[in-house]
Amino acid sequence: MTPTSEPPTPPTTLLIENVHIAPVAGPEIPSGHIIVEGDRIAALGPGPAPLTPGARRVDGSGCLATPGLVNTHHHLYQWASQGLAQDATLFEWLVALYDVWAAMDAEVVRGAATAGLGWLALAGCTTSSDHHYVFPKGRGDLFAAGIEAAREIGVRFHPARGSMDRGRSHGGLPPDEVVEELDDVLAATAEAIDAHHDPSPSSMVRVAVAPCSPFSVSARLMTESAALARARGVRLHTHLAETLDEDEHCVEQFGMRPVDYMDKLGWLGPDVWLAHAVHLSDGDIVKLARTGTGSAHCPSSNARLGAGIARVSEMLRQGANVGLGVDGSASSELTSLAGEMRQALLFQRARYGPHALSARQALELATLGGARNLGREAELGSLEPGKLADVVLWRTGGPFAAAVADPVCALVFGPPPPVALVLVGGRTVVEDGELRTTPHDAAGRAGADAHRRLTRLAAEHGFTAAREIHH
């Protein structure tokens, strides 16, 4: 039986009026209306909505309507380990944190994911992926815990069953204690798909298969994961080309650079999206574009770890799909996806000049680009009749933001404006800056509790991670 993840039924008809609409696909409407019926967008257009007795009306005066943002790379459990190893490279940071993460249990994951997804929803994110790759034995169902949190917050969720099987004794980076056996990974991944993956168009939960990275996963697990995902019709995700250390590791251990290695393993294609893709050659960019391989650009995390700046504007010019991601909370503390639009725009311009990325291109990365990464461009990522009613109203006409003449510029160039309304499938998830699906303050506290619990569990195992790493 295919699991269904249908959201609770939303009110029948909802009219949003007097709103500036940036549909991402199609022309902008400076003052228009959106009609939502059930979980879908029924119509949108200029001027007031037609009279519809019994409909709920929302006055969008002073607001910008955009599609809900789609986050295509995250590690929600890391909400519980933020602010550590503050001045470290990726490899130093990972080595400092692996042992702490090994102490997590399902309660930590659930609390971290509740706060992390609530935080994303509050800044207009309506769909999030989550890449979970540390599964200590005997600590409950960590994968299901994230899904429960997503159901509570009310956002669409694309959890990726991650894995690591290449510990230090096999030339990998993680300690042997946090890796799994290959057969256990494949069995658990198949189980996760059977239990949670809902392929229906309105789906609230879709599972992906996501071995962690070339430096923590064997070639065999990479190829067998790809075979499993393709047999089940689910997508593939992994970290790639994040740092120069990874480049060196791949050349040393596999005799080739990361994109060539993935190509050799059958890991490029329209069903694959890669996190980061920072260190690409011209040939790598062409390969990603030609194979339809997507990538999740995570500018804050790349900057926090000093990894570099992805060649996003060149990738877009070559026709490669790019979405955005916040990456794990422990490498981009308290980052919202809305803020990543600004980071992406500024970083591309710092590297290539002011024509490198426009406000509207940055909005497209965060919406339609993300939907393409997740294989949901037919249902999500733009405001069009027939698509799912995942809609955000940003207060770009508030007393301060209104000084910016163009609301899309106000959204992307500045810090994220306040959020008036977030709909997921027509259901209100955020209104006037507060979560409406679950007690707002309790969702935040769940994250702080998860942090305290993980710190205590790690200490019981004899591990602490410092704020600073001593070089």
Ligand SMILES: [Zn+2]
């Ligand atoms: Zn990551």
